[in-house]
Amino acid sequence: MQPVSRARLYEQLVERLLDYIHTERIKVGDRLPAERELAAQLGVSRASVSQALVALEVQGVIDVRHGDGAVVIDVPAERQILAALRARRNRLREVIEAREALEVKLAALAASRCTPEDLEAIDDALSLMAHEVAQGGRGAAGDEQFHAAVTAAAHSGLLAGLMTEIAELIRESRIESLTQPGRPEESLLAHRKVADAIRTGDAEAAATAMAAHIAAVSDTALLRER
Structure with missing residues (x-):
């Protein structure tokens, strides 16, 4: 080469x-x-x-x-992958926008509606991600489980359905983000801030913490390319 x-x-x-x-x-x-x-x-x-x-x-x-x-x-085929890569760059920006619209609201609702069982699921996801990161991994499974737990805690069938529709696209952005140096640790800390706000029932703080987290996720090498 x-x-x-x-x-x-x-x-x-x-x-x-x-x-x-x-x-x-x-x-x-x-x-x-x-x-x-x-x-x-x-x-x-x-x-x-x-x-x-x-x-x-x-x-x-x-x-x-x-x-x-x-x-x-x-x-x-090489042509197939290169075309998909270019399309993914454009799509990733839209996925970030969709996450900002949906997940900020979901975090606020979770703070208002969560049950003890929901909080347990959120804590389980945090524990899984912490274990993955401690082992030197990306924490992708725990990250996915955390966002699913927050979505479930919002108890909004329609918003949950919309999240399901873009789940595979979110997976792409998750991998893209968690590969950045230091990002798994940063993401885990951001998740804990969201969880703390949900636990105290502070909808505004939960929304703010989730918005900050999604903003950090959008800082990826693929989107910085020109």
Whole structure:
């Protein structure tokens, strides 16, 4: 692989990695080289390589396993993945807007309507995420469980239905966000602030905490690319 030098680094790295998968005849189940090795070959930082790997993970090309590297789970056509990547950049902005509209309201409602059982579910999700992060993981499963628990605690069937409709799109934004350096720890802290406000029944504080959290989620490498 040759070093990357032109603009739009993010897309170029994805393109180079796809080229590598095809030219090296990498099969499903094979592992890609370590991030450090890929970064050296491409002449870029490990952080840039990590973001490109996230793009491939979201598109179902690889599965990034903590402590086990990137394992290829599909070898699609390059054109298909690059088109999906460009579409995802535009879609991600809309997903963030939808989350701001829905989840801020859900947090406020949860503070007003939650039951002891709802609070227990929220605490369980926080415990799961804390465990994942402590083990060096992203905390994605706990993150997803937390937002589902807050949604359930709002006791709004219509809003819950809307969240279900965009659940897969939210998963993309979740992976994109939690791959940022330090983001899992920041997200866990933000979740705890939301949970504390819900626990005390402070709807305004819960909404404010959730809004701040969603704003942080929107700060991703993909959206910073121009």
